[in-house]
Structures are given as C-alpha cells and as structure tokens.
Amino acid sequence: EIQFAAAWMNSPTSPRISPGCSKLWMCGLCHRSWRQPGCSAESAESSEITGNRSISEVTVSGGTGCTGQDPAGDGSQRNRVMLKFLGIALLLSGTAGIGFGKARELDQRVEELRMLRQLIMLLEGEIRCTHRPLPELLISLGERFGPPFQSFLVETGKELEAHKSLTVQEVWKEQLTLGRKKFHLNRQEYEELLEFGGMLGYLDIQMQTELCLWYEERLKISVQAAMSEAGEKRRLYRCLGILSGVVLAVFII
Numbered sequence: 335e336i337q338f339a340a341a342w343m344n345s346p347t348s349p350r351i352s353p354g355c356s357k358l359w360m361c362g363l364c365h366r367s368w369r370q371p372g373c374s375a376e377s378a379e380s381s382e383i384t385g386n387r388s389i390s391e392v393t394v395s396g397g398t399g400c401t402g403q404d405p406a407g408d409g410s411q412r413n414r415v416m417l418k419f420l421g422i423a424l425l426l427s428g429t430a431g432i433g434f435g436k437a438r439e440l441d442q443r444v445e446e447l448r449m450l451r452q453l454i455m456l457l458e459g460e461i462r463c464t465h466r467p468l469p470e471l472l473i474s475l476g477e478r479f480g481p482p483f484q485s486f487l488v489e490t491g492k493e494l495e496a497h498k499s500l501t502v503q504e505v506w507k508e509q510l511t512l513g514r515k516k517f518h519l520n521r522q523e524y525e526e527l528l529e530f531g532g533m534l535g536y537l538d539i540q541m542q543t544e545l546c547l548w549y550e551e552r553l554k555i556s557v558q559a560a561m562s563e564a565g566e567k568r569r570l571y572r573c574l575g576i577l578s579g580v581v582l583a584v585f586i587i
Contacts, residue, residue, distance in 0.1 A: 426583060429582070434572055436575075446519060447519070447557045458543050458547060468502065469492070481516065503531065503533075
C-alpha cells in the first residue's frame, strides 16, 4: 500500500505543488505528512479517511507565507530610516543656526558701537549749544534712537527727573545694569560706558564736552576693533556650526 501511494503521487494525474502556495499531503495509511520545504502551514483541513485508505489533498493558503518576506517589517525599517534622516536634518539646521547666530552677534556689536558713537556726538553738541538739563537731554536723545539705547536713555532721564536726590552715577548704573542683556558690548566696552555715565553729572559744561570728545575717540577705536574681529570670526563661526552638525550626524549614522 505504501508503494501504491508513492506511485499515485508520482503519477501524471496526481496534484502538483505550485510555487505560490503551500501543500500538505497526508497519507491515511501510515499517517505521515509531507510539507513543501520553506513553507509554513497556517491552517489545514483534512478530508475523512475512508475504508479504502484514499489519499486526500489538503491545500493550505500560503501567499506571502512561502516567500519569507515581512511587509510590516519592511515598513517599520523604512520609517526608522526616514526618522533618522529627519533627525540629521534637524541637527544640521540647529548647529548651523547657532553658528550663524554667533556671527550675527558680532555684526550687532559693531552696529551698537556705531550708534553709541553717534549718540555721544549728539550729546556733546547738545551740551555745548543748548545748555539744557541732563535729564531732558537724555529723554530727547532716547526718542531719536532705536533699541537698545532708546529705553535706556528714556528711563534714565525719567528717573533723574523723578528722584532729585539720586545722583547721575547711581541712576546710570542702575538702568545700565537692568538693560545689560540687551547690549552686545564686551566687558571693556561696557565698563567704559559705565564710567562715562558716572562722570557725566559732576563736571561743568566745558569738561562735559571734553569728556564726550574723549569717549567718542574711544568708541572710534572700539568700532575698528569690532569690525576687524567680526571679519575674522564671522566665517569661522558659520563653518564651525555646519561642521559640528556634520560630525554629529556621522556619529548618528
């Protein structure tokens, strides 16, 4: 009977195993099963074994089961790759933004020094020609200029008018300390501005004009030094921002 079953399976009329699906063959006589290599049976339905020990074919739906591919796994892998590239792009944009921001701070420092020099020139002319009180002069100059000197000058002038007992040095230092974060001046330039305000209210008109001329020359030197430093470091900061992002991206990959 075993020889008969083997001969029947090899006969031309016996069903063939197609490459696209899994086939489960069961012999009712010996209760042995054969499965196509590489295929996993998910469900099987066998026919009843009759008395004459007939061999029945059980077809198991295969489809993707025989191909060895996992569509869900491929999709998750693609998602991981997309997230990785998205993270790299965000990292590059962040580091480049930091580098360009530092370069922008150098340019803002030059602009503030130029604005401050122009302010001192106007203040010297007002002191020499108009002889107006200092609080009034500061408020008037503050209204002509933009930030960060606008709020500083206006608030200083108002504080001097409201509190007659306070000295110019006290009010100047207080308002300059409150607005310190708005300025892009370095430590030396900040100390010079603080010193200038401390001497402004104690001198006569001639000495105040000479003080303004002296500080104007100091600011001229500071502008030249700031422009030279900005020209040297502007490109350096930008390149460092981009290169640091590239290096971090290589570590991520």
